[in-house]
Amino acid sequence: ETTEPEIVTLRVAVPTFPNSLDASVAAERNAQNVSWQLFDSLVWANEQNVIEPALAERWDVSEDGREYTFFLREGVDFHNGEPFNADAVVFSWERGIQPHIEWSDRWARAESVERVDEYTVRISTAEPDPLLLGVMAQHWNMVPPLYTQEVGDDGFGAAPVGTGPFQFVEWVREDRVVLERNDSYWREGLPLVDRVVFRPIPESSTRMAAIQTGEIDIVNRLSFEQADALERVNDVDVVTYPIDRVFYIAFNNLTTGIDQPTMDPRVRRAMNYAVDRQAIIDSLFGGRAQLSTGLMTSSNLGYDPSVEPFPFDPDRARELLAEAGYPDGFEIGFAAPAGAYTNFEQVAEAVQGYLAEVGIVTDLDIIESGRFWDLEAEKQLPPLFGDSWSERSGESLPRLRGALGGWDASFSAWSDPVIDDLLDRISVTIDQDERAALYRELHRYMQDDPPFIYLYVPETFEAVRSNVRDYIPRAAEDYFLMFTSLD
Amino acid sequence: MRIDALDRQDLRRAPQRLARIVLRDKAGLFGLILFVLIVFLALAAPALSPHDPLQQNLRSSRQPPAWHEAGSMEHPLGTDNLGRDMLSRILVGTRVSLTVGFFGVLIASSIGLVFGMTAGYMGGRTDSAIMAVTNLVLSVPYLLLVVVVASVLGRSLLNVILIFGFTNAPLFVRVTRGEVLRIRTSGYVESAISIGASRHHIITRHILPNLIGPILTVATFEMSGMIFYEAGLGFLGLSVPPSIPSWGNMLAAGRQYIQFSPWIATFPGLAIVVTSLSMNLLGDWLRDVLDPRQRRSS
């Protein structure tokens, strides 16, 4: 009975190389997935995006919605033995808002964080912020003040210490990150494996091969064809779910699109009718994506299921074009970023093909993504450009603001006073139902006067070895491995 | 061996000799035929293509080639992930590849010729300066250079041509300079000086014609290299825009299907291999035929 228990190791492939293991500095989703295994925030969003207590056992919100009082869990220690308390929260926030921290704007949603007593903190915002708790859950990783100060930001990013289910063991840059079970984790009985090893594998074909050979237990970001093929492989299970990302072809009415036919809503509706999006989904994504009806995903607050997606109806498109005064179509510029999203160049090509069938000739320019976003921010892209937007906060407000905020938003090329007005109202309304109603109104408006050609909400494909249990990724492609076990 | 012994082998008429060299080197002949065929395919691509290479049909995407059970003669080499006809795309891709190779080499060799001749003929400080820059460019890893430049310029056919043209120029500078130095001290240039030839005459009548052989040989190899590297740029998403059916793009797009729809990556891969093979063989052969030094000892 006293034999040494075998060390259970979970091996996870990540498609990019973490730049830092500090969740506040980790540049993108995959790096964050690695680092968040080490941390906790005050609150936690569960699989249904419901906010649950984490390092805070409970909290109160003031009447005006601008002040939160968190009551912290007692007896929690950081991995290095430092105690977790109000000072740690204040320290973490003060560090988080410094401009050199990648996600400082997320920390800065709070105007102040004050220690009330050892296990109580008060957090206030300038305006009522309906998204605050969600943001906290996703970005506020609690760090130990003494250790963090001692090793500095670089040192912390290289060897982080948190309160999370796993603790840091080693990071061989570009090769592996090794984490170990935190035996005194406050969530009783978790985590379920002894060790987690993250291996960066940038090439999806290689990730696919690695799961087949059993060198890896969990891989993500596969193409649907790869998922298809893996479904036929014993010992490998495919995991698929819609992600929180909307793809669209945007119009421009600020700069390059001025005086173009696309200023006319009928033309824009026509273009939505002209594209056989289901065919695109079927052929490029194996049918595994949802038609989008707006800039909201079905899991977002205020999503109106009664809004039907535009059907594929080229005749109707031609009619509308004729009505708008373009019976023979027109020519217009079109751009898409290169290599940024799965199959997106091909989607753009497909859209180009469909538009051509109703007479709209586009000059498709696939631009290297860095440059594409430069141009997008400078609003210098052609009047038609393809892009996507992901939002993890569970609501579509930031995405809507970002993509439709006119001159104020870096990646917007569209301005519509009706939309602006609705968005302004949503962003100060704390009451969920009221907000939902406003979202629905916006949703319908954007169907009549579409600022985009709506494309799809893709599913993502991941695969796990068959002996992996309870690997539950979320719509934002994030996951917590503390629940995951190996048979 | 003294000169006369060598001569006798050369006494036969040149055309026959040329024919013999062509026939002797079976591989070279094969390369030549292949190359002519490829050029023909490139020129005739629009006429030969059964379909519009850009015509997509998402409903019939990833059809296997005709000899497959599920394939049809409609698409002899199958279709790609957007249902475009592979055969037509490969054919048109030939054009793209040869365009990239041809104009890339044209630019590179023009630059190389101008600077290499200047360096070789002027000597002294001009030579040192040109060679310093050449060596500088050559000491940065080629692909790093290409990747940086490609991402600066963005994707377009012209840009790919320019990138290959400029990044390959140093090689031509070196070759040209070396040849000019050799030719400049050759007996026939001295002989030309002794009959009162002007510099201009020497350059146009003696140096340039004798440069053609080595440059052409290098050009053939470089052209094959460019076709090869275009595929590499395609892999990194830095080649011509995806709407242009280049082999690199096709190969890059097909790589995720390599296990289940292998033809999408295999055919462009084969096209690259066959084309660069033909050019390599041709290059070997040209080196034999065009290099008078080789001719003497062959």
Next chain:
Amino acid sequence: MMRRRKTQGHTPHPPRSEPILSVKDLSVRFNTVDGVVHAVNSISFDLYRGETLGVVGESGSGKSVSMLSLLRLIPEPPGEITSGSAILRSGDESVDLISLSWKQMNRVRGRRVGFVFQDPLSSLNPLISVGKQIREIIERHNIARGSAAKRRSVDLLKQVGISDADNRYHSYPHEFSGGMRQRVMIAIAIACNPELVIADEPTTALDVTIQAQIIDLLMKLKREMGISVIWISHDLGVVAGIADRVMVMYGGTAVETGTAETVYRHPRHPYTVGLLGAIPKLHQDNKRLVNIKGTPPSVYSALRQCPFAPRCPWSFDLCTQQRPPLFALDGNAVSDSRHTSACWYDLEHNTRRTEGAV
């Protein structure tokens, strides 16, 4: 240094026992892309102990190929020995070089037959010190090993007249002048006390003053060591000075053989006559040189006629119909060896031959 070359000329020839090398009917060809090169067309000759055989002829006449092929030093392919035998005798044992296996041949080369080549720069490996190149052959044939081999190499360098041999042992060929390089080649050739040294135009690449040094050295060594020498040259003057017997080659055949005195004084083949006439004499005026018109024959066709016929003023029908055999010549006062000429025309008597071949 005022010197007289001694003993080479009028000393009596060594007793005519058996030749140490007899070549019979040797033919060599090269199968090239341009066609078959008939480089050597059934030549035969004998070489006696201690004798120097001079082989002369113009470029491409097959001098090198015939001698190199004896030890299979021509590239094969394209080269191919199509017929012939070459018996190398020493004491009682005799071997046919042509039928030796590659392995047996390797034991003959360097050990029993040494070589000196024309261009000493290209014939020495530029990357290996001259000492090592000498030592290599000594160790290969188990003459000596280790430091003994080195000592012997240094001695050899001294023997061929290289001063400061101890240090020069470590030099590389490019650090030597042409004459010194040729001395190194000679050291290699004699390193294993061979019976025979084949010198393929050893002085052609050298200046006259250096040529004189090298000839002097080789002949001295030959005398001291009792080596037989085959000396290939296109310079009739050089051969005149050193050869006991001479073989004149043209178009891959031996057109005339005999003692040096006979061949130079009583040439009986039109080619030899022309050749001697084409050389300006240092010791007498000859205002016009003999002009052998035309160019040497194509080597691509098999020999069915006299190779010299197209250029020969005496040629007649038979010359172009049938290859002349070697005719024995008589009536030469000086000759104590056979004088032969491969010509259908008897120059001496101004008559045509139809028979009388050897």
Next chain:
Amino acid sequence: MQRYLLSRVIQSIMLMFGVLILVFFLVRLTGDPARIMMPRDASPADIEAFRDAMGFNEPLPAQFFHFMTGALQGDFGRSLHYRAPAMRIVLERMPATIELSLAALVFALIVAIPLGVIGGSRPGTTWDTVCRAVGLVGQTVPNFWLALMMISLFSVTLGWFPTFGRGGFGSIVLPAVALGLFPLGKFTRLVRSAVLEVRNEDYVRTAYSKGLLDHRVYTHHIFLNVSVTLVSIVGVQFGYLLGGSIYIETIFAWPGVGRMINEAVQARDFPLVQALAFVSAAFIVLLNLLTDLAYVLIDPRIRYED
């Protein structure tokens, strides 16, 4: 000889200086890094602040001066993406790339030398045909395509080698083979043609005339001289290997600098690209220097004076 080497060292240092200048300007051409490094919804003011902080707002000469003074102390600034000193990141990953490149080089040489020697010594035979074919195939098959094929065959189907990563001998086999294929082709052709040439040299005939055995002629006379040619190209090929590692390291998830190159360029991580270019150029220059040294060692004819 010392004078010759000294002058080569000085030349190399000057070359590296030139590389620094080249690298600085080349990377400046790639556009504005501020935008791409900032969050998508960052305001223009934020971007401006970022530019200020990174020194991108200074006049170009000032930027250049800072760059050079830093670079000369090995400081290329902090990587924007990795948020760590760029030089440190590059140097950390360099050993993996060098390991892979060397393995590829060794693989290429181990196959190419015997093959080239056999092919070159028996022109026209089946061996020669094999040799020529290998030479051509090596130079025409895109290495990333081969890499993917090899993974699917040797790792997935046969399970002989790990699919990715660095660790143990097994893990380097596939990447080294894929990366080494191109130089393998080059070397094979080179060795073959060099052997073809050298075996007709007079000194080889001399070697045979001494009665030396074939293997000694080949090892001591032919190969020694072939190696002079080979040495000259090995250095050049190393530059290619660094480039080829962009693909191979990406596919095999090899933790070296190769796969970082593409990322760094796309992310416009200026300091990182500069450090990468500098380090790899330094490597190539160093290798060329070593090549020259090898020349001097092998070939006594090198004129040290000029």
Next chain:
Amino acid sequence: MSAGDFVQVHGLKQYFPVQKGLLVNRTVGYVKAVDGVSFGIPRGETLGLVGESGCGKSTTARSMLRLHEPTEGSVRIGETDVTRLNYRDLRSFRSRMQMIFQDSYSSLNPRHTVEYIVAEPLLIRGERPGANLQNRVQEMLQLVGMNPDHMKRFPHEFSGGQRQRIGIARALVLNPELIVCDEPISALDVAIQAQVVNLLSRLQDELGLTYLFIAHDLSMVRHISHRIAVMYLGKIMEIASYDELFEQPLHPYTQSLMSAVPITDPAIEKSRARIILEGDLPSPVQPPTGCVFSSRCPFATDLCRNSEPKPRDVGTGHSVACHHIDDRVVGPRITASREQIVNGLKDAAHHGPDRSFTYEPTQSNSSARSSFS
């Protein structure tokens, strides 16, 4: 050299700098390839220039024709001082002085046809291509004994002797007065050498050409030259008319050269006296002090090693640069050796082939031929 000579070379020097340096090259010395050479050639005559390889023969030729810029000295051809011509005048003056090169392979551009090669000098002079030009080329080819039908062929399709003829035709097409022949026959076989030498003599007779004929083979030089200059390490050791030189070789170097030239007679070759020089030609960068030949001269004294002998005229245009030819101590030894060598050659003259054939079939022979067929 006399004032009436058509070609007058005076004090010609050609130094090539030897450079060294880490970054910037500095000149650390000079190759004194030609070091103060003077001679004259009367119109229509041939001066033979002999010497060992590397002694500066080609360099003399090149500097004379200003294919190198001479370091010092003057070269007069007719009335013109070639060293003072500017670039333009020099180019047009080149038609009067031509060169025939040693290596007929590399001196003819492999990419040009024979027609172009021969016509090129005319084209450069500004003549238009056309029938006239073609005729002239044909004429030239016939003059040098080549088949004009071969005009469209390339150099590599000819034998060495034929290529040398092409080179001669190219040199002659401009009607030059002086032709410098830099070892035009060294690479050829004896039979072919005779063809070319006969051709050159014929052309001299027909066209009144003046030759500077370079060779390292004394016997060939003797055959073609009126006067002979012997060169050693950049300097002229001895100049004399050909019979004078062969009767009275005064300079020890000339003597050794003569004794080293092989003679196609076994009786002479095997018995005659000779001087075998020790060692090699010294480096022209650091020539021996005093007399340049002193390091190899069997008669050298301290005087030779310390002071340089000036050329001295010993009458009838015979000039020698040697301290000792008529002094009392060494002089007799030199004379003795000279006599041995000259007599050794003369001895042989008695032998001669037993019968000299006119290298032509006899009358009876040609009739025999017809009867035979």
